[in-house]
Amino acid sequence: GQNIDQPTEMTATEGAIVQINCTYQTSGFNGLFWYQQHAGEAPTFLSYNVLDGLEEKGRFSSFLSRSKGYSYLLLKELQMKDSASYLCAVRDNTDKLIFGTGTRLQVFP
Amino acid sequence: DTGVSQDPRHKITKRGQNVTFRCDPISEHNRLYWYRQTLGQGPEFLTYFQNEAQLEKSRLLSDRFSAERPKGSFSTLEIQRTEQGDSAMYLCASRPELNYGYTFGSGTRLTVV
Numbered sequence: 001g002q003n004i005d006q007p008t009e010m011t012a013t014e015g016a017i018v019q020i021n022c023t024y025q026t027s028g029f030n031g032l033f034w035y036q037q038h039a040g041e042a043p044t045f046l047s048y049n050v051l052d053g054l055e056e057k058g059r060f061s062s063f064l065s066r067s068k069g070y071s072y073l074l075l076k077e078l079q080m081k082d083s084a085s086y087l088c089a090v091r092d093n094t095d096k097l098i099f100g101t102g103t104r105l106q107v108f109p
Numbered sequence: 110d111t112g113v114s115q116d117p118r119h120k121i122t123k124r125g126q127n128v129t130f131r132c133d134p135i136s137e138h139n140r141l142y143w144y145r146q147t148l149g150q151g152p153e154f155l156t157y158f159q160n161e162a163q164l165e166k167s168r169l170l171s172d173r174f175s176a177e178r179p180k181g182s183f184s185t186l187e188i189q190r191t192e193q194g195d196s197a198m199y200l201c202a203s204r205p206e207l208n209y210g211y212t213f214g215s216g217t218r219l220t221v222v
Contacts, residue, residue, distance in 0.1 A: 004151075008149075031209055035213075040218075041215060042113075042200065042213040042214055042215045043152070043200075043213045044213070045210065045212070048209055048210075050209075087151050087152070091209070094164075094165055095140070095157070095164075096142065096154050096157055096165065097142070097152075097154070097202075097211060098154065099144075099151030099152045099153070100151050101149070101150050101151050102149075102150070102151045104149075
């Protein structure tokens with residue numbers, strides 16, 4: 001079966017660092033994606049990992065361990081505008097994205 | 110390049126009515142995907158196309174749902190005899206053949222009353 005797990009909700013303070021974890025079990029693996037989604041809007045692409053290791057892009061970094069079926073998204077220097085849902089998705093062996101339920105992050109001043 | 114466009118943005122319909130949504134992908138993106146998202150959940154795969162060919166359809170998808178992409182450009186998603194459980198955001202995404210970048214539209218929010 002297809003299973004992607006991530007925490008439902010997280011809170012953090014402006015300026016802090018937060019790590020959102022994602023574990024997956026899917027039929028095939030062709031890359032892991034992180035998307036940001038503000039309420040009522042389209043998911044927007046944040047990062048893509050297909051090999052093990054850390055990918056850094058500005059304030060956002062994403063890590064992948066294929067052997068452990070594990071990824072995390074690291075957000076540094078949090079801003080109020082980072083309050084959103086963060087979606088972990090795996091591209092399976094038929095080229096579609098399988099999404100987790102999303103992690104709703106609330107950033108407080 | 111204006112991104113992925115979806116129409117309408119919002120649709121309210123009475124139970125039992127048919128509805129049709131349209132998606133215009135980014136030009137030259139030959140892969141097009143439909144997803145459904147309910148409140149507090151991640152997007153759920155419905156179906157996808159490579160050009161005009163429908164390559165996969167979710168086994169969870171009722172026979173009341175049908176999608177087409179007749180000329181390999183825009184796509185339509187039709188729901189017949191809508192039910193309250195069909196209320197959701199319907200998202201369309203596209204990507205080019207040799208690139209991993211999936212781009213999502215802003216979605217059509219369906220409310221069945």
